Amino acid sequence: MSTPGSSGRTSPPTERVVQILNFLADHPDQRFGVSELARRLGLSKPTCLGIVTALADAGYVLRDDVDKTYRLGPALIRLGHRTQESLRVSPGARDELSRLSARFGATAALSGVIDDRITLIELVAPPGARSGVEVGQSYPFAPPIGLMFVLWDDEALREWLSKEPTLPLRTKTARLHRVIETCRTAGYLVERLTPGGRRLYALMAGMSTELPDELRALLGELVSDIGERVYLRDEATPDGSHDISVISAPVFDHHRRQVMVVSLHIGKALTDNEITERAQALMTTADAITEQLGGGVPKRTGP
Incomplete structure (x- = not known):
């Protein structure tokens, strides 16, 4: 799944991270558990869990400890601001x-x-x-x-x-x-x-x-x-x-x-x-x- 203008070289693990972030960005008012994310994106549950755990540790997604769902996190705001500055x-x-x-x-x-x-x-x-x-x-x-x-x-x-x-x-x-x-x-x-x-x-x-x-x-x-x-x-x-x-x-x-x-x-x-x-x-x-x-x-x- 190479992007327009890319060299054609891809990294499947990276693409799965991007896939999750893009999905959450497309549903900003919703929260998703690991099972639903995995099902909606065609990923294995262990793979999905590993990705959202790493993203949550970095602040790129937020985990609700009560219902164990995920949504976009505040660290992305900083990235957006830095992108605009660049x-x-x-x-x-x-x-x-x-x-x-x-x-x-x-x-x-x-x-x-x-x-x-x-x-x-x-x-x-x-x-x-x-x-x-x-x-x-x-x-x-x-x-x-x-x-x-x-x-x-x-x-x-x-x-x-x-x-x-x-x-x-x-x-x-x-x-x-x-x-x-x-x-x-x-x-x-x-x-x-x-x-x-x-x-x-x-x-x-x-x-x-x-x-x-x-x-x-x-x-x-x-x-x-x-x-x-x-x-x-x-x-x-x-x-x-x-x-x-x-x-x-x-x-x-x-x-x-x-x-x-x-x-x-x-x-x-x-x-x-x-x-x-x-x-x-x-x-x-x-x-x-x-x-x-x-x-x-x-x-x-x-x-």
Whole structure:
């Protein structure tokens, strides 16, 4: 069970540890005894007991002494914080996302490209909302997935376009250039909400770029052109509202190169004024996170 991008070498004992931690992470509100864990994961009971005992000793899981069940432990919090620090994400980034999420009642997220995978680094959702995505979730970083992560960086854009596409594409160069120019001028990207787009990201989560031919063909029916889901203001519909999936803005490092993306997940129809209001607030958030990184925002030519 090698992970995307791995060398193919695996360690079955390590995989069993990962299997248990991932299972507990997928059921954060539940506790499991050794027998149930072993049964649900297809492990022997002695093996499972040995793993959870070692994890409990290290604080990565907690054992309830009364009913002898296990759940995730506090030591993982430290690992999560250290991971974010290594990715140059400060605690202040979550505060910025929280303010953005609260203002519009929508999920705000921070993502970046890590080891050639698009990875969700931080996320804040409104109380009680189900975002449909989780921190740590990753996607292949190859056309047509990932335009927003290279849109503001010429070198990164060229490298991305040179990658083997995740699925067959019919790239319209003129359209792509128009998208790039418009989004760079405005400082943000607006992606339209389409049934194909929703299905695409659901299918692609956690997958490798090396997809089976059958799946590539299916995905090719959903998205066939880079930037085709990008909404441009001069493409307004007669009723003045537009089904929007997500609005994104770039975060820059001290070289003024794009390193991450802040996104506001919409999932409903918005007017042009509502899009602009959210986009301006999103850019303010992205600029604040850029400042936290010690980065610099390139000069924008738009309003």
